[in-house]
Amino acid sequence: MARRKKSYDFRFPPILQKLKRGPQIILPKDLGAIVAYTGMNKESIVVDAGTGSGFATIFFASIAKKVYSFENKREFYEFSQKNIKRSGLTNIIHTFDSVFDGISKIEDQIDIIHLDVPNPETIFSSKFNLKEDGYIVAYLPHTEQVSKFVKTAVENKFTCFTIEIIAREIISRDRGTRPQNTGIIHTAYLTFCRRENTGE
Amino acid sequence: MARRKKSYDFRFPPILQKLKRGPQIILPKDLGAIVAYTGMNKESIVVDAGTGSGFATIFFASIAKKVYSFENKREFYEFSQKNIKRSGLTNIIHTFDSVFDGISKIEDQIDIIHLDVPNPETIFSSKFNLKEDGYIVAYLPHTEQVSKFVKTAVENKFTCFTIEIIAREIISRDRGTRPQNTGIIHTAYLTFCRRENTGE
Amino acid sequence: MARRKKSYDFRFPPILQKLKRGPQIILPKDLGAIVAYTGMNKESIVVDAGTGSGFATIFFASIAKKVYSFENKREFYEFSQKNIKRSGLTNIIHTFDSVFDGISKIEDQIDIIHLDVPNPETIFSSKFNLKEDGYIVAYLPHTEQVSKFVKTAVENKFTCFTIEIIAREIISRDRGTRPQNTGIIHTAYLTFCRRENTGE
Amino acid sequence: MARRKKSYDFRFPPILQKLKRGPQIILPKDLGAIVAYTGMNKESIVVDAGTGSGFATIFFASIAKKVYSFENKREFYEFSQKNIKRSGLTNIIHTFDSVFDGISKIEDQIDIIHLDVPNPETIFSSKFNLKEDGYIVAYLPHTEQVSKFVKTAVENKFTCFTIEIIAREIISRDRGTRPQNTGIIHTAYLTFCRRENTGE
Numbered sequence: 179m180a181r182r183k184k185s186y187d188f189r190f191p192p193i194l195q196k197l198k199r200g201p202q203i204i205l206p207k208d209l210g211a212i213v214a215y216t217g218m219n220k221e222s223i224v225v226d227a228g229t230g231s232g233f234a235t236i237f238f239a240s241i242a243k244k245v246y247s248f249e250n251k252r253e254f255y256e257f258s259q260k261n262i263k264r265s266g267l268t269n270i271i272h273t274f275d276s277v278f279d280g281i282s283k284i285e286d287q288i289d290i291i292h293l294d295v296p297n298p299e300t301i302f303s304s305k306f307n308l309k310e311d312g313y314i315v316a317y318l319p320h321t322e323q324v325s326k327f328v329k330t331a332v333e334n335k336f337t338c339f340t341i342e343i344i345a346r347e348i349i350s351r352d353r354g355t356r357p358q359n360t361g362i363i364h365t366a367y368l369t370f371c372r373r374e375n376t377g378e
Numbered sequence: 379m380a381r382r383k384k385s386y387d388f389r390f391p392p393i394l395q396k397l398k399r400g401p402q403i404i405l406p407k408d409l410g411a412i413v414a415y416t417g418m419n420k421e422s423i424v425v426d427a428g429t430g431s432g433f434a435t436i437f438f439a440s441i442a443k444k445v446y447s448f449e450n451k452r453e454f455y456e457f458s459q460k461n462i463k464r465s466g467l468t469n470i471i472h473t474f475d476s477v478f479d480g481i482s483k484i485e486d487q488i489d490i491i492h493l494d495v496p497n498p499e500t501i502f503s504s505k506f507n508l509k510e511d512g513y514i515v516a517y518l519p520h521t522e523q524v525s526k527f528v529k530t531a532v533e534n535k536f537t538c539f540t541i542e543i544i545a546r547e548i549i550s551r552d553r554g555t556r557p558q559n560t561g562i563i564h565t566a567y568l569t570f571c572r573r574e575n576t577g578e
Numbered sequence: 579m580a581r582r583k584k585s586y587d588f589r590f591p592p593i594l595q596k597l598k599r600g601p602q603i604i605l606p607k608d609l610g611a612i613v614a615y616t617g618m619n620k621e622s623i624v625v626d627a628g629t630g631s632g633f634a635t636i637f638f639a640s641i642a643k644k645v646y647s648f649e650n651k652r653e654f655y656e657f658s659q660k661n662i663k664r665s666g667l668t669n670i671i672h673t674f675d676s677v678f679d680g681i682s683k684i685e686d687q688i689d690i691i692h693l694d695v696p697n698p699e700t701i702f703s704s705k706f707n708l709k710e711d712g713y714i715v716a717y718l719p720h721t722e723q724v725s726k727f728v729k730t731a732v733e734n735k736f737t738c739f740t741i742e743i744i745a746r747e748i749i750s751r752d753r754g755t756r757p758q759n760t761g762i763i764h765t766a767y768l769t770f771c772r773r774e775n776t777g778e
Numbered sequence: 779m780a781r782r783k784k785s786y787d788f789r790f791p792p793i794l795q796k797l798k799r800g801p802q803i804i805l806p807k808d809l810g811a812i813v814a815y816t817g818m819n820k821e822s823i824v825v826d827a828g829t830g831s832g833f834a835t836i837f838f839a840s841i842a843k844k845v846y847s848f849e850n851k852r853e854f855y856e857f858s859q860k861n862i863k864r865s866g867l868t869n870i871i872h873t874f875d876s877v878f879d880g881i882s883k884i885e886d887q888i889d890i891i892h893l894d895v896p897n898p899e900t901i902f903s904s905k906f907n908l909k910e911d912g913y914i915v916a917y918l919p920h921t922e923q924v925s926k927f928v929k930t931a932v933e934n935k936f937t938c939f940t941i942e943i944i945a946r947e948i949i950s951r952d953r954g955t956r957p958q959n960t961g962i963i964h965t966a967y968l969t970f971c972r973r974e975n976t977g978e
Contacts, residue, residue, distance in 0.1 A: 191418075319756055321550075324548060329550075340549075341545050342547075348521075359763060359764050556919055559962065560962050562959065562960050588937070606811070724948060741947055745811070
C-alpha cells in the first residue's frame with residue numbers, strides 16, 4: 179500500500195526518507211552538488227538557512243561536524259524541529275532567528291554558509307566569521323536572483339560560479355532504455371562564492 | 379600564470395584541487411549525486427573501485443568513516459597512491475587487487491559499493507558483506523551498460539534506479555545571464571541498487 | 579472556459595491546433611528538428627509512416643510539395659483521415675498499408691522518409707526510390723532502437739547521426755525568470771541517415 | 779581531407795551546407811523550432827532581421843512564400859547577399875536597412891517576424907502589418923533580454939511563451955550508445971508572441 183510514495187522515497191537517502199515534508203525541500207541532486215562543489219566533510223562547520231522543513235540541515239549534519247541552522251518563521255521552525263528530532267542527529271544548533279542577525283553570534287570559524295532565503299545577498303552586510311577559503315552558497319530559483327547575488331558578491335570581493343543541476347531519471351526495462359518522459363525540470367540555480375584569489 | 383587551469387580547478391572542492399589528474403576522473407556533479415542519493419555520511423563504510431586517479435576515493439574518504447579502494451592496474455594504483463598521500467587522509471585502505479576478488483575479504487559491514495570498472499555486474503557473482511539496506515552504485519558511460527547492470531541486479535533481487543546528472547554552468551555578468559555556450563554534456567549514468575523491499 | 583487546454587494548444591502551430599489528438603503525437607520540438615536537419619522545403623517529396631493521429635503528416639504537408647502517408651491500423655487510419663480533412667490540405671496521399679510494402683509503389687523520387695513505426699530498420703529491406711542525397715529519419719523512443727536502426731543503416735551503406743531535442747519552457751513574469759518546474763523530459767531520439775559520402 | 783568540417787556540415791540541411799559562415803549563425807535546432815512553433819509554411823510571408831550571414835533567411839525562404847530580410851551593417855549585408863545568391867532562391871527581398879524602419883514599408887500582410895537583433899522589443903514601437911494571428915519571434919541569448927522582450931510585448935497586448943531548445947547528439951557505435959561528451963550547450967532562448975486571445 180502507498181507504494182507510490184514509497185517508490186518516490188527510494189530516490190531520497192535513508193536519513194531523509196524518515197522525515198516529514200514541508201512545502202519546500204531541496205532535492206538530493208542539489209544537496210549533493212552543494213556538498214561536492216564546496217567539499218563539505220567531517221570537519222566542516224556549516225551554516226544553513228532557512229531551515230524550512232529541515233532536509234538540507236539534516237543532510238548536511240549527517241556529513242559535517244556541526245550545522246548552525248536558522249529559521250525565522252515560527253511555523254517552519256517548529257516543523258523542522260520535529261524532523262531534526264526524528265533524524266537522531268545531535269550536531270545541529272537550531273536557532274529561531276534570521277540568519278542575517280544570528281550568524282554574527284557564531285564563534286566557530288565557518289566553512290560553508292548555505293542560504294535558501296529571500297534576498298540572500300543581505301549576507302554581505304552581516305558580520306560573519308567565514309574561513310579565508312570558505313564558501314557562501316545560495317539556492318536561487320530565478321535568474322534575476324542569480325544576477326543580483328553575484329553582483330553583490332563581486333562588490334564584496336568574492337568570486338562566484340553558478341551551476342544548474344538537472345537530474346534525468348533513466349528507465350531501463352525489458353522493452354528498452356530511455357529517459358523518463360516527464361518530471362522535474364528545474365528547482366534552482368546554485369551560486370558558489372569564495373573570497374577573491376582564494377583556493378585558486 | 380596558468381590561470382586557465384586554476385580557474386577550472388575552482389569548480390573542484392579544495393580537497394580535490396591539490397591532486398594530480400590521471401586520464402579519467404569523476405566530476406563533482408557525479409560525486410555529489412553518489413553521496414546524496416545513497417546518504418553517505420560520517421558512519422559509512424564505503425568500497426570504491428577502480429581507484430583510477432583517486433578522486434572518488436579521496437572525496438568519499440573525506441566524508442565516510444572508512445573507504446576500501448581497489449585498483450588492479452599497477453600504473454593507476456601507483457598514481458592514485460600518490461594522490462591519497464597528498465590528500466592527507468588516513469581512512470583509506472588501498473589495495474592492489476580486483477574489487478571482485480578483494481571485496482570478499484572485507485570484514486566490515488559495507489554501506490556503499492561504488493563501481494567504476496568494466497563489467498560492474500560481475501559484483502553480483504562476488505561474495506560481499508553489504509548491509510541489508512546498503513547501496514551498490516555503478517558509474518556507467520553507455521546505455522547498454524545501464525541495461526546490463528540493471529538486468530543482472532534485478533536477477534539478484536536488487537531494485538534499481540538510474541540518474542544522469544547534467545550540470546549547466548550559468549554565466550552572470552554585466553552584459554547578461556545565460557548558460558555557458560559549450561561544455562561537458564555527458565559523463566556517465568549512475569545506477570543505484572538496493573535489495574528488494576529495502577528502505578521502501 | 580477550458581483555458582488550460584487552449585493555453586497548451588498555444589505551443590502548437592495554428593495548423594495543428596485545430597486537429598483532434600490521438601494517443602501518440604509528435605511534438606513541435608521534434609517536427610521542427612526533422613524539417614531543419616533534413617532541409618524539408620516546398621519542393622520536397624516526403625514519406626511519413628505511421629500516420630497515427632496525422633500531426634506529422636499534416637505538418638510536413640504544410641511545408642512539402644507532397645506527402646505520402648501510410649498507416650496500417652484501421653482505427654488510426656480513420657482517425658487521421660478526419661484530421662487530414664480538417665487540415666484542408668490536398669497534397670497528402672493517405673494510404674491504408676504498411677509503409678514497408680507501400681513505399682515500393684511510389685513513382686516520385688523521395689526526398690525524406692520519416693518513420694515512426696515499430697522496427698523501422700525494416701525499411702532497408704524494402705524497395706524505395708530515395709534520391710541520392712535523400713534522408714531516412716526514424717523517431718525512436720528507446721536507445722536500443724537507436725542502436726539497432728543505426729547498425730542496420732550502416733550495414734546498408736548509410737551514414738547516420740542521432741539527435742535528442744529537449745525543449746525547456748522558460749517562464750518570465752514580474753517575480754522572475756526561470757525554466758518551468760516540471761514538464762516533458764523525453765519523447766524520442768531522431769536518427770537521420772543518408773547514403774555514405776552523400777552531401778558530405 | 780578537411781573531414782572534420784565536412785562531418786560537422788552533415789548536421790546542416792543541404793541548402794545551408796553550401797553557404798559560407800559568418801560569425802553568427804542560427805543552428806538547425808533553433809531554425810526548426812521557429813518553423814514548428816509558428817507553423818511557417820508555403821503560404822507564409824516572413825520578415826527576418828538581421829540577415830547576418832543569411833542562414834535563417836535562406837532556410838525560411840526555402841519553406842515560406844516570401845522572406846523580407848533586413849540588415850543594417852554593410853559588411854553583413856554584403857556577406858549575406860553572396861550567400862543568398864549561392865542559395866539560388868528568388869523569393870528573398872533583401873534590404874539594407876534597419877528592420878525597425880524598413881518593416882513599415884512592407885505592403886504584404888506578415889505571418890511571422892523573426893528578430894535576431896539588439897533590442898528586438900523596439901519592434902513594438904514600429905508600424906508593421908502583422909496578421910491578426912501572426913507571430914513575432916525573438917532570438918535572445920540572455921535571460922534579461924527575454925524578460926525585457928516579454929514585458930514590452932505584454933504591455934503591447936501580446937501573449938508570449940519562451941522555449942530553449944537543447945539538441946543533444948547521441949553517439950551509437952559498436953562499443954555502446956551515449957550522448958556526446960562535450961558540445962554546444964546554449965545558443966539562445968526563443969520567445970514567441972501573438973496578439974492576446976489569438977488562436978487560443
